[in-house]
Amino acid sequence: MAGLPTTARVVIIGGGVVGTSSLYHLCKAGWTDCVLLEKNELTSGSTWHAAGNVPTFSSSWSLMNMQRYSTELYRGLADAVDYPMNYHVTGSLRLAHTKERMQEFQRAKGMGRYQGMDIDIVGPDEIKRRYPFIETHDLKGALYDPSDGDIDPAQLTQALAKGARDMGARIIRFCPVSGVRRENDEWVVETPQGEIRCEIVVNAAGYRAAEVGKMFGRDVPMMVMSHQYILFEEIPELMAWSKEQGKKLPLLRDVDTSYYLRQEKNGMNLGPYERNCRAHWATHNDPMPEDFSFQLFPDDLDRLEHYLADAIARVPILGTAGLSKVINGPIPYAPDGNPLIGPMPGVPNAFEACVFTFGIAQGGGAGKVLAEWITEGQTEWDMWSCDPRRFTAFAAAPDYSVAKGMEIYGNEYAIQFPRHAWPAGRDRKLSPIHDRIKALGAQFDAYNGWERATWYAQPGDDTSEEATLTFRRDGPWQHRVREECLAVRDAAGILDLPGFSRFRLQGPGARDWLVTMITGLVPKPGRIGLGYFSDDKGRIVTEMSIMALAEDLFFLITASVAEQHDFEWLQHHLPRPNQLTLQNLTDAFSCQILSGPKSRSVLSELTDADLSLPWLSHQSAQIAGHWCQLVRVSFAGELGWEIHTKVEDTGAIFDAVWAAGQKHGLKPFGMYALDSLRLEKGYRTWKGDLSTDYTILQGGLERFVKWDKADFRGKAALQNEKQQGVKKRFVTLVVENPGDCDAPSVSTLWHDGKIVGETTSGGWGHRIDKSIALGMLRADLAEPGTAIEIEIFGDRFRAVVQKDEPLWDPRNERLRA
Incomplete structure (x- = not known):
């Protein structure tokens, strides 16, 4: 056995498919001085017992990209x-029992076609032709993916390992990592075979990632499920069909029942995701063993009885086969079911590539993404769906991780409906006025753990979970959301907005540094403005509201889900040596939005503040004897203020505003109404309309670019793009004669039979009574009045490009009133 080297550029901890893929892709990028450490033999964790399915299907654009890349690589x-x-590239059939499932498939088909994949929707007759042993009487149709199939996980891992070794990387097996420490801006990785110094460490430890994370002082948000699949003996009819056809059956997924069924040689492999699932190693009474390499849990077939019976009814020849083997092994789950790929939060020069539920399908793409993070500091595709920084500290609490992991596993194939709020792991972070707004009828969803009102129900409204299982806009919330929007339009509305991410930046040179970090102007004291942060390629990293309190004192306010991402972006780019202080004060403050033409009248009864100060100004004020910051902005697009308060004062201030507002028609409104209102103004959302998939210029943000500044991050790339010509542009579209559904993100835009762009968000505008979509369109078509087609769940609708101004109050007269 080769000895442990004393130094390396990168050390990867974990020798499953993701660890070896990361090593392989680092070498492909020219970083060959890399070492992978594995505590046992390669594949000894979740990889060795994985079923090895390789689908491309996903409802997420970035995950579909990653899985598509895997199939191409393999x-x-x-x-x-x-x-x-x-x-074996066998193709797959994903069965649909309901109209809603067919709608999900139509959207996936559109995304897949955009990415160059030949995904299609087929009817029951075509299902039967491709899979002659199936019962189709109760099916609506299926999604057919010709690229799907299965691969031997051990061979895949060994192939990636060989490729990496051939390029010069080292793999040290039977070398567990016992600890890490930081010395002289380097990592020292400790093992029984000695120590190895390196620049960068990667946690690719699979279901043991939390154990490795603790070595870095990091609580990894994850848990471990037991996943079972059953192998069946040979089936003579299947053997005869395969011999005659010279191929295997397509992989079958009955997603509404929740299992996959795959031909395995001349037998079958059934893998359910059962509702009555089991978490492992989740309590002190059930600790993770010191070593579980190449081991399995005992069979637990009672859990699978319902799924086995359903599969036999669907494919009757399965009932003729004997059961040959049950595989019951550990697989890790993050609280949203997506892996962790990217910078390790709060830890310098450390990365995560772990907690893969579908590691075989995603392993190839994950290696590519991880290598880009390390070698370039950024990824080709926006990978927020997998970024470890999408979770903050609350998500690592074991009871939360276990509850969410079990919910995801039991609903692995569930449709992600836009208005459905998953019930597990709730009430983690509550607004100081949570009980008050709940009493007013608030229905909630979690935003980075913060419970926010989505809409306000009245007695008799259907608030059941079942009512949200639809893509249609006309759910029980719709007329209430309309009432909320019209209250904001005609009188006043108040929205409770806990959890705004809030950072205080101060120190000599803070302004000068911000000037170099954003594309536009830094506001003067007493003013607030939007700052757009670009990467070196000119792509949109984030948007923050910059509130200038003094020449070198700022509050930077950003989306709740962006808390860790944006704080680390700022922290990472602070000047060295650093005279500036950056503090995360998110948990110290709360916020309410008061918006509408009567909002000034409401506030005038409560404060001596100067309510004539213009739009984009702010001031300290007193309401009900408590300090607040009144900020003259409105994401709702009406006259209004954000009322920023200390957490402990929020209740008293809300009570005062609520009482004063009653005679002015003040109503509460929620996040659904805010989304409708902002669409009518063309305001962007973070990681929806604003992502690194687009540049600042593509995003329609040139008015926030100050070209005559000496320099700012991304300036050279943006100047070059402007000179070469912007290839796609942000547009607002109005859908003519829309159907029952508004456009979700990544709906395909068509013109003359060609794909010419995609939506970034969509919804119904209640002030203008129209279906709106925001999106990215080929530049030559981004002219007002151009008619295109927008594909919404498989149906195409005529949509018209609007002028480059808001659909509501185009001159901002109401906003500035």
């Missing part, structure tokens, strides 16, 4: 590294 990998592999 097709040529055996030849590329000269290592034989069993990779």
Whole structure:
């Protein structure tokens, strides 16, 4: 066995498919001085017992990109590294029992076609033609994916390992990591075989990632599920069909029942995701063993009885086969079911590539993404869906991680409906006035753990979870959301907004540093403005509201879900040596939005503040004897103020505003109404309309670019893009004669039979009574009046490009009133 080297550029901890893929892709990028450490043999964690399915399907654009890349990589990998592999591209049929499932498939088909995949929707007759042993009487149709299939996980891992070794990387097996420490801006990785110094460490430890994370002082938000699948003996009819056809059956997924069924040689493999699932190693009474390499849990077939019976009814020849083996192994889950790929939160020069529920399907793409993070500091695709910083500290609490992991596992194939709030792990972070707004009828959803009102129900409204399982706009919330929007339009509305991410930046040179960090102007004291942060390629990193309290004292306010991401972006780019202080004060303050033409009248009864100060100004004030900051902005697009308060004063201030507002028609409004109102103004949302998939110029943000500044991050790339010509542009579209559904994000835009763009968000505008979509369109078509088609769940609707001004109050007269 080769000895442990004393130094490396990168050390990867974990030798499953993701660890070896990361090593392989680092080498492909030219970083060959890399070492992978594995405590046992390669694949000894979740990889060895994985079923090895390789789907491309996802309802997430970034995950679909990653899985598509995996299929493309695996097709040529055996030849590329000269290592034989069993990779069967069989295609797959994903069955639909309901109209809603067909709508989900239509959206996935649109996304897949955009990415160049030949995904299609087929009817029951075509299902039967492709899969002759199936019962189709109760099916609406299926999604057919020709790229789907299965691969041998051990061979895949060994192929990636060989490819990496051939390029110069080192793999040290039977070398557990016992600890890490930081010395002289380097990592020292401790093992029984000695120590190894490196610049960068990667936690790719799979279901043991939390254990490795603790070595860095990091609580990884994850838990471990037991996943079972059943292998069946040979089925003569299947063997005869395969021999005659010269191929395997397509992989079958009955997603509404929740299992997959795959041909395994001449037998079958059934893998359910059961509702009555089981978490492991979740309590002090059930600790993770010191070593579980190549081990399995005892069979627990009672849990699978319902799914086995359903599969036999669907494919009757399965009932003729004997059961040959049950595999019951550990697989990790993050609280949202997506993996963790990217910078380790709060830890310098450390990365995560772990907690993969579908590691075989995503492993190839994950290696590409992780290598980009390390070698370039950024990724080709916006990968927020997998960024470890999407979770803050609350998500690592074991009871939360376990509750969410079990909910995701039991609903692995569930449709992600836009108005459905998953019930597990709730009430983690409550507004100081949570009980008050709940009493007013608030229905809630969690935003980075913060419970926010989405809409306000009245007695008799259907507030059941079942009512939210739809893509249609006309759920029981719709007329209430309309009432909320019209109250904001005609009188006044108040929205409780806990959890705004809030950072205080101060110190000599703070203003000068901000000037270099954003594309536009830094506001003067007493003013607030939007700051757009670009990366070196000119892409949109984030948007923050910059509130200038003094020449070198600022509050930077950003989305609740952006808390960790944006704080680390600022922290990472602070000047060295650093005279500036940056503090995260998110938990110390709360906020309410008071908006509407009567909002000034409401406030005038409560404060001596100067309510004539213009739009984009702010001032300290007193309401009900308590300090607040009145900020003259409104994401709702009406006259209004954000009322920023200390957490402990929020209740008293809300009570005073609520009481004063009653005679003026003040109503509470929620996040659904705010979303409708902001669409009518063309205001962007973070990681929806604003993401690194787009540049500042593509995003329609050139009015926030101050070209005559000496320099700012991304300036050279943006100047070059402007000179070469912007290829796609942000547009507002109005959908003519819309159907029952508004456009979700990543709905395809068509013109003359060609794909010409995609939506970034959409919804109904209640002040203008129209269906609105925001999106990115080929630049030559981004002219007002251009008619295109927008594909919404498989149906195409005529949509018209609007002028480059808001649909509501285009000259901002109401906003500035």
